[in-house]
Amino acid sequence: MESRLTRDLNSQDGKISKAAEDTETELLNRSPQRPRRTILNHSLPAPVNLLALRPPFLLFKCVFVLCLCVPRHSPEPVCLRVLLADEAKGGDGAKSAYDLCVLWYPIRLFFAAWREIFPSMRDRPIPRFVRLSIPLLCWLSLALTLAFIPQANAQNCGEKGIAVQVLGSGGPELQDKRASSSYLVWQDGQARVLIDAGGGSALRFGESGAKMSQLDVMLFSHLHVDHSADFPSLMFSSWFEQRNRPLPVYGPDGNNYFPSTVDFVHAFFNSRNGIYRYLSVLLVAQENGGYELQPHNIAGDPSSVAFQGEHLSTYAARVIHGGVPALAWRIEIGGKTVVFSGDTNGEGDDLVRLAKDADLFVAHNAVPEGATGVERRLHMPPSVIGQIAQEAHVKKLVLSHRMLRTLGKETETLSEIRKSFAGPVTFANDLDCFLVE
Numbered sequence: 001m002e003s004r005l006t007r008d009l010n011s012q013d014g015k016i017s018k019a020a021e022d023t024e025t026e027l028l029n030r031s032p033q034r035p036r037r038t039i040l041n042h043s044l045p046a047p048v049n050l051l052a053l054r055p056p057f058l059l060f061k062c063v064f065v066l067c068l069c070v071p072r073h074s075p076e077p078v079c080l081r082v083l084l085a086d087e088a089k090g091g092d093g094a095k096s097a098y099d100l101c102v103l104w105y106p107i108r109l110f111f112a113a114w115r116e117i118f119p120s121m122r123d124r125p126i127p128r129f130v131r132l133s134i135p136l137l138c139w140l141s142l143a144l145t146l147a148f149i150p151q152a153n154a155q156n157c158g159e160k161g162i163a164v165q166v167l168g169s170g171g172p173e174l175q176d177k178r179a180s181s182s183y184l185v186w187q188d189g190q191a192r193v194l195i196d197a198g199g200g201s202a203l204r205f206g207e208s209g210a211k212m213s214q215l216d217v218m219l220f221s222h223l224h225v226d227h228s229a230d231f232p233s234l235m236f237s238s239w240f241e242q243r244n245r246p247l248p249v250y251g252p253d254g255n256n257y258f259p260s261t262v263d264f265v266h267a268f269f270n271s272r273n274g275i276y277r278y279l280s281v282l283l284v285a286q287e288n289g290g291y292e293l294q295p296h297n298i299a300g301d302p303s304s305v306a307f308q309g310e311h312l313s314t315y316a317a318r319v320i321h322g323g324v325p326a327l328a329w330r331i332e333i334g335g336k337t338v339v340f341s342g343d344t345n346g347e348g349d350d351l352v353r354l355a356k357d358a359d360l361f362v363a364h365n366a367v368p369e370g371a372t373g374v375e376r377r378l379h380m381p382p383s384v385i386g387q388i389a390q391e392a393h394v395k396k397l398v399l400s401h402r403m404l405r406t407l408g409k410e411t412e413t414l415s416e417i418r419k420s421f422a423g424p425v426t427f428a429n430d431l432d433c434f435l436v437e
């Protein structure tokens with residue numbers, strides 16, 4: 001069977017560019033009548049490790065493998081299929097397999113063209129410098145590819161020590177293309193605390209690699225839709241896991257406009273009139289496999305512990321968020337302290353007290369400087385965030401709950417914060433992972 005390469009080179013207007021348009025799928029699905037093609041499966045570590053920790057290791061592997069598989073005289077198509085770690089473990093191959101055939105095929109074209117142009121070279125080995133440059137190109141290609149992989153590779157967040165992962169960095173608007181507010185606190189590879197569950201966060205939770213069975217506690221800052229809409233999805237997800245211990249759920253009490261946290265949970269799963277009453281078993285202790293949701297209302301007192309677990313302690317402070325019962329949360333875990341402001345306009349002293357000397361302070365950047373009216377009554381502008389961070393002497397500031405009205409204004413936001421806070425400031429994106437040091 002005449003190969004596409006030969007057709008290209010022999011055709012009237014044969015252009016290498018046409019063949020170069022081959023996709024990796026085409027290459028892998030070529031006719032079985034090309035028995036000389038070789039596919040080498042080779043596993044490499046997860047991409048985050050590749051980029052952040054192990055470039056020399058990766059380079060070594062690429063050099064080693066390609067030197068073995070690149071033929072000296074007759075470069076029949078050799079596809080080096082790189083399986084990243086999660087696919088090697090049976091994960092989603094569509095996301096994580098990167099075929100270096102994409103790189104290899106143009107190189108093969110180059111070899112073929114070389115021989116067509118210089119017939120006298122046909123029987124000579126490929127020059128050494130060409131062979132040696134292939135692994136380098138390979139490494140470069142893989143590194144560039146990985147740079148464009150969405151941050152679905154953040155499964156490694158919190159493998160060691162304490163880390164905060166942003167599941168949702170956006171606000172209520174879907175056009176910000178971010179999940180709504182939600183965070184995970186990791187300890188040594190275990191997702192211990194889930195804070196809020198805004199729309200889209202259930203998907204991000206799955207992408208983070210966390211399991212509902214790992215959680216020690218769930219905390220609500222308040223019950224606005226953009227902080228709570230995915231709660232039933234997350235709870236039902238745990239149905240398919242082997243969780244056999246209670247899950248405490250803590251959040252604010254209620255008022256005329258908002259249910260308390262206890263009422264909120266029961267409104268979903270109460271056996272008599274709950275929205276999802278068919279899942280009422282989630283409120284009942286089970287002997288095997290199931291677990292019991294244990295909701296609690298918290299008034300918010302920074303000086304007394306709200307939830308004390310085996311691995312962590314949590315404290316809450318009442319914050320002002322218009323007329324919405326709202327809490328900021330402090331989590332002390334593994335010798336580190338992380339504080340989440342939740343939505344607040346920054347009035348009052350309790351948030352500063354709660355955030356005192358925090359290693360990481362996650363604040364909500366929902367409005368720009370100069371905001372007025374309802375926006376300002378609900379949210380704190382950057383200057384107020386900076387003042388709170390400075391007064392509390394937090395070590396690091398992360399800005400989340402980014403909305404269309406603040407996205408694109410990062411420079412102005414940062415300059416307002418810099419007027420009072422000199423420490424590190426980072427703007428959060430979905431699935432970002434912040435090590436707490």
Ligand SMILES: [Zn+2]
Pocket residue numbers: 171172181224226227343401
């Ligand atoms: Zn919000």
Ligand SMILES: [Zn+2]
Pocket residue numbers: 222224321324343
């Ligand atoms: Zn809110």
